[in-house]
Amino acid sequence: MIKRFGLCLALSMISVISLSYPGFCESEITKQFLEAYDQKNAIKMSEVIKANKDKVPDEIRAMVEEALKPETKQEDRDSKFFVADMMARAYKDETGDVETLKFVKRKEFDSKLGAQVRSTPQNGVHIVEFPMATPEVKNIFRPDNIIIKAGETVRWVNKDEQGHIFASMPLIGVGGIFTPRIEPGKSWEFKFEKPGEYYYICFIHHGMIGKITVE
Ligand SMILES: [Cu+2]
Structure with missing residues (x-):
């Protein structure tokens, strides 16, 4: 647990310094994707998605759930939605499957509305x-x-x-x-x-x- 927390903290600090995505305790896939993004390497970004195609939709959904937790700060919520959106676009480009992107867009939209x-x-x-x-x-x-x-x-x-x-x-x-x-x-x-x-x-x-x- 402590070790995991330490890793998260380290990742968050990397994020703050190099990626400006505070509050992330991302998985290996997201981390690789963000590194590629930080390097402005679009080819590497799609390679990360391609290599992890089966896991990416779940990864994105988990990120959205994390973003929507009541305790998530607004700034972190925005960052998570931003990254989830970017990954879902890359996934759509790679697979032609648009459902994950629609899911992210709908959830982000819903999160900004008042109660139904x-x-x-x-x-x-x-x-x-x-x-x-x-x-x-x-x-x-x-x-x-x-x-x-x-x-x-x-x-x-x-x-x-x-x-x-x-x-x-x-x-x-x-x-x-x-x-x-x-x-x-x-x-x-x-x-x-x-x-x-x-x-x-x-x-x-x-x-x-x-x-x-x-x-
Ligand atoms: Cu108007």
């Missing part, structure tokens, strides 16, 4: 607002993570002082939402016929994200 809530329609539609920006909070969807039923409509209402444009992300969920610029005081509606998870993002403010789960 079942929405109650008001006069037949679900309302999501772009609230007026304050010095502390700006460019958000509120609520940002709702569950509705197939066939129901969501109306996005702009109560902010600036316009927003957003679209759903077909790589990780269901596509089909693509809005015009929704100006202050205006709204835009979408009827969700198809069940599934709709992850969406503002084109202007990339931290402005939301999700609609359609049952």
Whole structure:
């Protein structure tokens, strides 16, 4: 145990110095991958993935679980997601299998959302607002993570002082939402016929994200 802790610590220190990925207690595969990354050696990066093809998806999933632990610091969480994403891309390039990359992307997206809530329609539609920006909070969807039923409509209402444009992300969920610029005081509606998870993002403010789960 002590030995293992020591190794972790040593690896973390290497990470801090040479890789700027604090908080990593990575396995041999991740370590080799990060070394190759640090050397900007793309060929070596794909070789590491190729040589460990069978183990890589589990390795990435474990890294994501680690990232999502409540005790993981935000900075470490970001680093882990960054590395998991990079490894999942390399794995996709090597094998053509995109599922692990989708998994990482979905989990990272979910980790940035508020708690999922079942929405109650008001006069037949679900309302999501772009609230007026304050010095502390700006460019958000509120609520940002709702569950509705197939066939129901969501109306996005702009109560902010600036316009927003957003679209759903077909790589990780269901596509089909693509809005015009929704100006202050205006709204835009979408009827969700198809069940599934709709992850969406503002084109202007990339931290402005939301999700609609359609049952
Ligand atoms: Cu926006």
